[in-house]
Amino acid sequence: xxxxxxxxxxxxxxxxxxxxxxxxxxxxxxxxxxxxxxxxxxxxxxxxxxxxxxxxxxxxxxxxxxxxxxxxxxxxxxxxxx
Numbered sequence: 001x002x003x004x005x006x007x008x009x010x011x012x013x014x015x016x017x018x019x020x021x022x023x024x025x026x027x028x029x030x031x032x033x034x035x036x037x038x039x040x041x042x043x044x045x046x047x048x049x050x051x052x053x054x055x056x057x058x059x060x061x062x063x064x065x066x067x068x069x070x071x072x073x074x075x076x077x078x079x080x081x082x
Contacts, residue, residue, distance in 0.1 A: 045064070
């Protein structure tokens with residue numbers, strides 16, 4: 001079915017499309033990120049280091065993101081921030 005549709009496609013100059021009446025380009029505004037109290041943290045880490053942490057805390061089942069969350073929480077606790 002997609003080959004049939006693709007066979008009917010013809011090249012068109014983009015400027016021609018922009019000049020057509022009824023051609024509207026609507027933009028949805030992004031969600032206001034100021035409303036969220038959280039942010040995502042992402043960084044690279046050596047897999048060997050992640051495995052060392054899992055072994056040390058005796059939690060080999062943890063995913064890498066869970067190790068990141070664990071270490072973040074431990075930092076906050078150790079520094080007296082939580």
